[in-house]
Amino acid sequence: MPATLAAISNGAKNGILLKGGIHLEHLSVIKLLAVDKTGTLTVGSPVITDVIAREDLSEQEALSVLASIEAQSNHPLAQAITKYANEQNIQTLQGIDIEDVPGWGIKAKINNKSYVVGKPDFVGSEAAKEFSNQALSTLAEEGKTVIFMKDDKGIALLVALKDTVRDEAKIAIKQLKEL
Secondary structure, three states, X not given: OHHHHXXXXXXXXXXXXXXXXXXXXXXHHOOOOOOOOOOOOEOOXXXXXXXXXXXXXXXXXXXXXXXXXXXXXXXXXXHHHHHHHHHOOOOOOOOEEEEEEOOOXXXXXXXXXXXXXXXXXXXOHHHHHHOOOOHHHHHHHOOOXXXXXXXXXXXXXXXXXXXXXXXXXXXXXXXXXXX
16 A cells, blocks of 8 residues: 555656545556547647638638637637638638537627538538548548538538647657556
8 A cells, every 4th residue: 555655646746646546556457548639648739731611712711700700719729720810811800699519619690690610510410521522531530620610501611720749648658558
């Protein structure tokens, strides 16, 4: 037991909190570990890598709407989108009503036009899969996070973002596998 207490104490000094010795002992039989990716395994600064607008919209027009909606959110992906729009000198719109749907995305109204922004299941998974020659599967295979914006005509815009994996996360995962 003193070794367990020492391990818990050392863990606490390094920012690892364990509720008790039994939890430490269970670590030896773990087969699967789930952790929060953003800021834990990655640096927490996602950047836009791909933008695909529907054929009847200009990329700038669609990004203006998306950035206007995302400017109302403090989510890391929303911040990356608004940063990208600012860097591209894209103007944002005023008079936006939004409804945040935690874990899914945002519903918004701009000038009496409705928008839905979020993950594929939120905007319609079949429409998301079919948009832009099935770009979703290719981008997801590349490890990118894909955000869609839907308007009254269907999917209007796809934005893919990627974050950089922390060097220390790679080392930690390797060490965990060796246990």
